[in-house]
Amino acid sequence: MNPFEMVIGIVLIVSIAGVLRARYRAQNGILEDEDGNQFRADSGEAKALQTEVKQLKERIAVLERVITDDRGSRELAREIEDLRKD
Known part of the structure; x- marks a missing residue:
């Protein structure tokens, strides 16, 4: 060989x-x-990680929607302020 x-x-x-x-x-x-x-x-840590990943995916979707919308800067600033209140 x-x-x-x-x-x-x-x-x-x-x-x-x-x-x-x-x-x-x-x-x-x-x-x-x-x-x-x-x-x-099946541990609690795995469930916590899955919940965190789901929340992060939702936040990314919101950020993508806010950034890619063809809106004015005032409306964008208002949406960001609305998101901060949540």
Whole structure:
């Protein structure tokens, strides 16, 4: 076996192991945050994160709507003030 075949074999083994690991975690409801901490999908922390993501998506949608509307600057300033009151 030459060195190139060995490298291809190692890359193939590592790739298959990564796919199997991700599949196992998905089946068992194990999630991982950006810091590498693992937690179960049914935990309270996961539900809190899902709620936060939903709220952030709603805020982004509002910001996109406000920015892309073809309205005057006064109306835009009024809408921003209305959003601050919420």
